[in-house]
Amino acid sequence: MPHSPPPRVRNRLSPDERISEIMAITRQMLSEKGYEKIITSEVADRCGISEATIYKYFASKRDLLVRVAEQWFEEILAVDDQHATTTKGIRDRLRRLVWESLAVVRKEPSLTRFVLMELRSDPSYRSMHIYTLNRKFTGKISAVLNQAVKTGEFRNDVPVSLLRDMIFGCIEHQIWTFLRGEGDFSVDLAADGISNVIYRGMATTRPAPESQNQVSA
Amino acid sequence: MPHSPPPRVRNRLSPDERISEIMAITRQMLSEKGYEKIITSEVADRCGISEATIYKYFASKRDLLVRVAEQWFEEILAVDDQHATTTKGIRDRLRRLVWESLAVVRKEPSLTRFVLMELRSDPSYRSMHIYTLNRKFTGKISAVLNQAVKTGEFRNDVPVSLLRDMIFGCIEHQIWTFLRGEGDFSVDLAADGISNVIYRGMATTRPAPESQNQVSA
Amino acid sequence: MPHSPPPRVRNRLSPDERISEIMAITRQMLSEKGYEKIITSEVADRCGISEATIYKYFASKRDLLVRVAEQWFEEILAVDDQHATTTKGIRDRLRRLVWESLAVVRKEPSLTRFVLMELRSDPSYRSMHIYTLNRKFTGKISAVLNQAVKTGEFRNDVPVSLLRDMIFGCIEHQIWTFLRGEGDFSVDLAADGISNVIYRGMATTRPAPESQNQVSA
Amino acid sequence: MPHSPPPRVRNRLSPDERISEIMAITRQMLSEKGYEKIITSEVADRCGISEATIYKYFASKRDLLVRVAEQWFEEILAVDDQHATTTKGIRDRLRRLVWESLAVVRKEPSLTRFVLMELRSDPSYRSMHIYTLNRKFTGKISAVLNQAVKTGEFRNDVPVSLLRDMIFGCIEHQIWTFLRGEGDFSVDLAADGISNVIYRGMATTRPAPESQNQVSA
């Protein structure tokens, strides 16, 4: 509707640069709203390009979103692998993984949403690349939990899938409460709380008294 | 040539019946898709009426959805109150409440979604009737948890809000996994698992060995 | 949308009473808004009857409006005729007619509008009963003006149709300004002003100094 | 079977041209019907474009109409200003202004209607650009009349607002009569008639006998 659109700048990027830019903007917008509320014209506007250019590089809006999600997951996994082997002990590894999940999901809650709600219900989801990526991501937590059960450090009276859902479900709820502006939340405190409850609730032996990770009052 | 439109039988119902029918259909559709994906013309089609009829009884699509959500909450609370006083002991009350939440949310997961995601972000949410209903619902769990902390039966090193999110977040995740057809889930097992983990993870004293509520293997 | 419509009262009127009531309500609504903004359901509501009943007595919304307009004109003419012969002298008769037009149009400005804007542009307008009525109404002013010209009391350098439009156009403008709440207006003052300007502007001889009908300052 | 839709020629125009075209068509339609009767789809059809294209350039139907009205007023004022200073004397300036109003309003009577009836009743009217434009327009006549009263050339026994309404009301009536095809009208004759009646009806001194501006018989 504006009479004179702002003059185009930064024209003529290489395809790779252009694709990166579009995905970056889209990712940011996904942090702000859900899939349905993302509008291609706004993506184009924010990139300073025309809508048509988006369709030069992406087959559809959905395709764009899927690729954004994949990229995101790949980043997560990359970061995650750096610390994978440095942390020892079930409890610490649990806390570390929860912490990382919280941190990463906090940065991109709508992306989580998109993957969890939109993509997973897609009939062809299981054959999508992102399916593998997502399994890898949540699989890490499951792996730790499974190992704990196998070594006897955890009881076996609660399914691992339930524990995993307590963790990720809690993370999401925290995120959304936070997003609605109904109070801040600390990644540290939440990671401590979740891992403590899970660990203490599942451990077979009394752990040594914990000195750190206490809520002050 | 398009098939001649299905001969609409002038289907006269009393307002109450019609309203009930519309709400029932909408409720069912809400189980299948989110708010954005619900289309008034489809609601009308499924009811075998015209769109205009919907607007005879509901001011807007949003109004319809809100009323569906309210009705749902009222049902929950009604059921819930029946057992409110019969159960004693923190652990049992926790399990009972989790069980009821699971049962009820399982029946209408998208409704939960709608309330949690769409309505809660509405600026006027806090002045809506459903706000009160929702608080009453989640408040029950919070009340039990708070009491446990106050009496010293629970530690105080984890915020109650985090515990509540673990419970409801887990419930939601279970639901969605179930909805996507990735496996059934037992309300009983999940209720046991959640309440056990929370209770054991938070209890200050070692409870007596529990004989019931075990997962066999 | 109301769940329980206010219980119907005053049922079972005779056709004539019912028709009168519907027309009265419609007339009142025409005073408030224009033709397009009149909604049959609101007419029915205000009458405390159902929309269907309206269609028992009137073929269409337009038919209803036309009959309201006719009724209105007939009333005007009836009142008007009472004074027709009692007033003597061009100037006084002019003032009297302008005064009456103002008074009557002020009471029903939207009706004027409806007749002037909606009906007159109807292709079949000239064959409608209201056409005759309307001509009779405006014709009175024209008659006085024509007579004044014929007797030489008025110049003949300005078409009577123009004078008539100055009068009725002014009346309408006054009405609308008033309706928009941009200030009250006095039927007396306006009638004096209009008739004075017209008379003085058209009279061939200097009239005797006027003692009455002066604006104080 | 319905005729296959006219093969829409992909008709590319520059934004300015397209906007001009849409406004021109709309303006013409406004000459034929009122605001309520203007239908976006018809505007689109007449332009040979789709409705969506209209909304590319105008935020809403109302926005379109307002901009048409503004454009129109600006044209009026531009023309008007050319002669503003050249004419001397109350009587001649009055005639000139009335003449211009007639000429301009005659070209776009429905636009006048739209501004007078629709926009003026808008709560935010006073803050709209067109409000200023409109005031400028009608203000010119008021200014001349006020000055005449102040200098004593006019009596002060009739409110200027009433005179202004006689002028504009008469203009509108003439226009509408003309539009309804009930006879042509001459801008010259009408301007002479109106200004003569007003002037002679209000002047304090007998003006010198006028030789020009007479209706021949």
Add this chain to the structure above:
DNA sequence: AATGAATGAGGATTCATTCAT
């Protein structure tokens, strides 16, 4: 490589009108 104009296919909402009871 990039785009700007243009659009098809809906989507929510409104309202005069009908008809079985």
Add this chain to the structure above:
DNA sequence: TATGAATGAATCCTCATTCAT
């Protein structure tokens, strides 16, 4: 006689997508 339920036909507006340049 009266009506309550129901609706068809618009009406404004939105947005992902296309294609000639």
